Amino acid sequence: MAVHSCHTIFAESFFTRNAGLFEPYLSFVGLGDAVLNSPESEIPLSQYVALWEILGQEVSPTIGLQVGISTRSQELGAYGHAVRSAPSMQMVLRCLSRFIAVLTQGTRVDIDEDAKTVALAYQITDPAIVRRRQDAEFSIGIALSLFREVTQNPTLTPIRVDFEHDAPADLSFHRQVFNCPIFFNRPDNRVCFSRDILDMPVGTADTRLFQALEPFLEQQRETRAAATDLLSQMGRHIASGLGSGNVSIEQVAASMRLGVRTLQRRLSVQGLDFSQMVEGVRRSLAENYVAQSDYSFTEIALLLGYSEASSFSRAFRRWHQLTPLQYRQRAKA
Known part of the structure; x- marks a missing residue:
């Protein structure tokens, strides 16, 4: 799987x-x-x-x-x-x-x-x-x-x-x-x-x-639950570090009090990709900020670690085929 x-x-x-x-x-x-x-x-x-x-x-x-x-x-x-x-x-x-x-x-x-x-x-x-x-x-x-x-x-x-x-x-x-x-x-x-x-x-x-069914479900539960725990921990640390700019695996490992090699090994065991995880957290937070907050798009870009609003807007259009403004208008309609 x-x-x-x-x-x-x-x-x-x-x-x-x-x-x-x-x-x-x-x-x-x-x-x-x-x-x-x-x-x-x-x-x-x-x-x-x-x-x-x-x-x-x-x-x-x-x-x-x-x-x-x-x-x-x-x-x-x-x-x-x-x-x-x-x-x-x-x-x-x-x-x-x-x-x-x-x-x-x-x-x-x-x-x-x-x-x-x-x-x-x-x-x-x-x-x-x-x-x-x-x-x-x-x-x-x-x-x-x-x-x-x-x-x-x-x-x-x-x-x-x-x-x-x-x-x-x-x-x-x-x-x-x-x-x-x-x-x-x-x-x-x-x-x-x-x-x-x-x-x-x-x-x-x-x-x-x-x-x-029960033995199969137990096996799948162990695999999926282990990945869930790691994803949840890393998601929190990635989210908290986005505002400072590009989030690196070194920064996340340090905040989790792990060595970089230890974290890389855990990611490898679970088949996880660090850069895709950062992208996923950015996307989820972007959706929430755009739909739920009154932050300007420049402020949201900075909160998510983008150097300028245009970079954020391009990423958002790639994710949703909508501009941030269109997404906000749809959410508040």
């Missing part, structure tokens, strides 16, 4: 099923049509999340939740098949949390329990990805859809849902989907159920299939 120089998510059959939705907007985030027909394609997480945000602007402000609640386990590759075939609800929850890196890096899924409730919490951990409402609503929508699928209870209802983003102006679709209290500006995104859910039988359980 190839390892990319940024956090990635596998296309799986999900992109093929939703080709008609995604295809008109792929070029907006620098993606090609190959992701629509190649389940093994790895999509940079920042571009994947940016694609959702564009769909939220161009198609529907609730598109993430609409697609999430209609997504089924078979569209999520081996990860989805393991969740579906797990022999108990405890194992369903364990799979959702433990093996998330097999599907997507730069995220976390935690299971929190107390005496009365069980909650699945989801959050992007990549610090460079800030605009992510649609991904959050898509992911919580999928979680509810999967719980309904494995319990074979299409009316299964949570007791509470939290989102980390601001409340949308229109909550009618959210209320229709969840039919429970919904809270915004929370620390993370989560869907909560009564503990009774743990006693529900898994109607889709297939013990033999689960036993066959």
